Amino acid sequence: MRARVNLPRTARAGEVVTVKTLVAHPMETGYGRDVRGAVIPRHIITDFTCTYAGREVFRAAFRPAVAANPFLEFHLRATVSGPVTFHWRTDRGEETTVERTIEVT
């Protein structure tokens, strides 16, 4: 899974910053059929978590109705400088992690 993350590099203490993530995934629902009529097995991202300085700050559970290449936008309050980790997991156990650092001034 290829992922893109948009997070400011620096923020003032207490500032609310916008985080955007985009991940490449077909999000196959399990209800589709191929040209021969056979069911295409379900293959979706099921979990997304974001941790900030070791603490979980955002979590999302995805369902089959979520479109391909899911986009998420959420907000974080910048408190301390530290790593922000983004983690996606699929129903087949595939995982992708992206790590960024935010500098709080």
Add this chain to the structure above:
Amino acid sequence: MTVLLVLLIAAPLSGSEFLNPETRALQDDPFENPGYLWVDRGAALWSQAGCARCHAPSEVVASSFPRYDETSAALIDLSGRINRCRALDDAPTWGYEEEPLLALTAFLLNRERGTPTEPALDPRAEPFRQAGEAFFRQRRGQLDLSCAHCHDALAGMRLRGERISQGQVNGFPTYRLLWGTLASTHRMFRWCNEAVRSEPFPPGSPEYVNLEYFLRHRGRGLRIETPAVRR
């Protein structure tokens, strides 16, 4: 309304002029536009595959394809050109909708985003441009429609819930929301051919390469928008 007024003087208009505002906003946001997932991958492929050994980045003008090719005495499109390089490198060639090929073409065309389409003026390519135009004007399929019936005569009008575009190719490869993936011009041609219930041609076929070449001429001056987003 502006769209319709401009159409009266028959200037080329990008497909993005016919989009609803939400789709347009998605295309214009360099982060939210999902096409950039492919552009990023293409940038990685460009360095991995060592393209820069032979090609200076400034030397490649992706939007000048399809071009006349002396080896085959026919037109060659960007995908065909990339696959020829692959063959020279003894690397397996890529199929038309295979992700690496989409990614690399998207990356190369994206570097020219904002520059006007300037197809090469090559007298040897003229017969192929004419063949492409003939294809564009040829009625086909059960619905007995040519490309020109909708994309010339009725552009700007509505077809069910959608506005009919001019069928320009300046935004390709394009992220199509309906398919949830990036798609080549040839996949779009196939889809259009099927929509009028005619037998589509294989991707990369001379018919489609000629058509694409004609469309580049028809859309001369339109700014490259790769990766565009379509419904």
